[in-house]
Amino acid sequence: MEKDMERRQLIMVPGPTNVPDRVMRAMLKPMINHRGPEFKELYVRVLENTRYVFQTKSDVALLTASGTGGVECAISNIVQGANKIVVPICGFFGERLRDNIVAMGGMTVDVPVEWGKAVNVYMIEDIVKKEKDVKAVALVYNETSTGTKINDLRAIGEFCNEHDLLFVVDAISVLGGDDLPVDDWHVDICVAGSQKCLMTPPGLALLSISDKAWSVIEKSTNTFYFNLKSYRKYEKEGQTPYTPAIPLYYALDEALKMIREEGLENAINRHKICAKAVYKAIEGLGLAPFAEEKFRSNTVIAIRYPPSINDSTFRELLRKKYNVVIAGGQGKLKGSIFRIGSMGMITQAEILQVISAVGMAMSDLGHELKLNNGLSAAREVFKEAE
Numbered sequence: 001m002e003k004d005m006e007r008r009q010l011i012m013v014p015g016p017t018n019v020p021d022r023v024m025r026a027m028l029k030p031m032i033n034h035r036g037p038e039f040k041e042l043y044v045r046v047l048e049n050t051r052y053v054f055q056t057k058s059d060v061a062l063l064t065a066s067g068t069g070g071v072e073c074a075i076s077n078i079v080q081g082a083n084k085i086v087v088p089i090c091g092f093f094g095e096r097l098r099d100n101i102v103a104m105g106g107m108t109v110d111v112p113v114e115w116g117k118a119v120n121v122y123m124i125e126d127i128v129k130k131e132k133d134v135k136a137v138a139l140v141y142n143e144t145s146t147g148t149k150i151n152d153l154r155a156i157g158e159f160c161n162e163h164d165l166l167f168v169v170d171a172i173s174v175l176g177g178d179d180l181p182v183d184d185w186h187v188d189i190c191v192a193g194s195q196k197c198l199m200t201p202p203g204l205a206l207l208s209i210s211d212k213a214w215s216v217i218e219k220s221t222n223t224f225y226f227n228l229k230s231y232r233k234y235e236k237e238g239q240t241p242y243t244p245a246i247p248l249y250y251a252l253d254e255a256l257k258m259i260r261e262e263g264l265e266n267a268i269n270r271h272k273i274c275a276k277a278v279y280k281a282i283e284g285l286g287l288a289p290f291a292e293e294k295f296r297s298n299t300v301i302a303i304r305y306p307p308s309i310n311d312s313t314f315r316e317l318l319r320k321k322y323n324v325v326i327a328g329g330q331g332k333l334k335g336s337i338f339r340i341g342s343m344g345m346i347t348q349a350e351i352l353q354v355i356s357a358v359g360m361a362m363s364d365l366g367h368e369l370k371l372n373n374g375l376s377a378a379r380e381v382f383k384e385a386e
């Protein structure tokens, strides 16, 4: 059975996530000319539905790139006009955002945050007051490496708006799975990835771009492939500047239609209920989440290992025996936590399966957990939500 590559695994990593059959099938449509009318029709619809998930009336862009390409695009298009950027670092992806800004020629002012917690608006205010010439704040809304989220995102957006700072948000592991109305919260550039809550295969980055961001982008000269001005120019013709990954556009089109059918608010609510069920189940099992309670993410659940459990042995057993794939820790958390991606096409069925598998694999390895307590705690959350 192990050699049977067709056997479908339950993918519960924080992206890529399980892709609905409807979305997979959409990719089988015939190829089209990306400079022809069929593409134009598809592109206009996908952009419109992308605006829907960002809850924006402003521009959006779709890049044939993974999430990091989207982050690099955002940064490289503003770094000339906004080269002093405040970056809270709450985990591995905050560090990566900082490194990306530095690589693009920007100067960062780091705000170190203890891993497991999140930055708040007062910390941002303090640093902006102390530093001179800050032009932007860039941060990771949902820190995938620690399973935390920034509760003050709206307040930080309002602060940036009042102080004429650009606000750049990496929402790669959360857009579609938690609240993020980018216009209302004054987010100038927001970046998302296709392979997370949007239940599409990896390979597309989605960006929202405010008018305030455009006023800086218009002056930039140091981009080519990720030049947002080119994207805006070609969009007028219903095209992208370079050849897009057409099958992925088909997939995203279908996935966004599904989100519209469900309703964004319902999809977000479903993510919240599933996350709550996982947290309750984890505690029922007798395990401890990594993130401090008030900062816990609604899409990525990070859990501390009991001392007797080895990360790679555990996750290999989970994959081989129970057919469930979860993620380990990153950076300095490697080996000490595991992470469950609770995003995209998730329901009670997937949550109960992953909880059972975690409980059984740990007991196989000699760490007996209260499996029934875990499962009934999760079921209680789903029953309440019915």
Ligand SMILES: Cc1ncc(COP(=O)(O)O)c(C=O)c1O
Binding pocket: 014, 015, 066, 067, 068, 069, 093, 140, 142, 143, 144, 170, 171, 172, 173, 193
């Ligand atoms: C918050 C965050 N930022 C950036 C990335 C990088 O995205 P990608 O691997 O699609 O380039 C990830 C991927 O997990 C992420 O979770």
